[in-house]
Amino acid sequence: MKEITVEELKAKIDNNEDFQLIDVREPFEYETSNLNGLNIPLGGILIEADKVATDKPVIMQCRSGKRSAAAVMQLEQQLGLTNLYNLKGGILAWQEAFDPDMPVY
Template structure:
């Protein structure tokens, strides 16, 4: 599984690289803090997988990187996606390493 660090993501966002952010946390978690992008809770992924693009890099985000890894495994193994990156350490790593003003939970 391919991963991206929060610093690498920050750099790509600053360069306006074309990519999709997919957050697989629950809506209540997304309300606390998020990086934007598409909210598709992990349990909804089988029904909403068509919202995940296949033509550009997709960074999958969760709290610490475990649910996003599950999402990537599902999308890769079941649906053949090859463009997915797991955000290493999740939104928590972003809050602690990149944006200390971001709420943590």
Template sequence: PPELVPNCAEGGVLGVLPGIIGSMQANEAIKVLARVGEPLDGKLYLFDAATLLSRTIKIVKHPEVAIGHLIDYDQFCNPAPAKPLPSVTVKELAEWRQRGLPHQLIDVREPYEYEIANLGGRLIPMAELPARSSELSKETPLVLHCRSGQRSARAVRQLQEAGFQDLYNLEGGILAWAEAIDPQMTIY
């Protein structure tokens, strides 16, 4: 589902890669505007930052295919309406904690992330969640969180498929908590 597509912060990107590709794109724009060199028009340039190898593939236009307008990403990737993801805001979670409402707070980040900043929840990294789901109570509400809410959204879906029902994704994750509840918290 579209809400589970990771952004660069969650999925990871080699730090210098946007600069390299951005410089290449600027070079292409200059070639087109100045009418110098051979632009990559009709070609796909593939760059592997891990090996510094690249190649160019010629793209053949199909005359019968015309793009008249942009597609709706949500509809294209998820034609059936997705079941809404149960979630809780950081302010609601802070209120739950203040009122002493029972809940299980599960952090699905990696141990090194937990060391940087945490909400005091139980650490069960995303990769270990399927094997450790038996450690969780199905009778007490579960609030799952990560850095920004992407991984924990996937974790909520995983646990739903495993039969858990009283589940919540912490909207915005620990970043939202640091912004709205605890500005002194270390962010990364």
């Protein structure tokens, strides 16, 4: 599984690179804090797979990187997608590196 660090993600954002960010946490978690990704909870990732881009890099993120890794594995195994990256450490790593005041639980 391909992974990306929060530093690499921030560079992509700062450089206005074309990619899709998908947050696989539950809606209440997303409402607490998010990185402006599309919210598709892990339980619905295969049902809503048509919302996942196939023509550019897609970065999956969650709280710590475990659920987003599961989402990457499901989409790779079930649909054969090859453009997926897991955000290593999730939003907790983002908070630690860039936004210590971001509310996380």
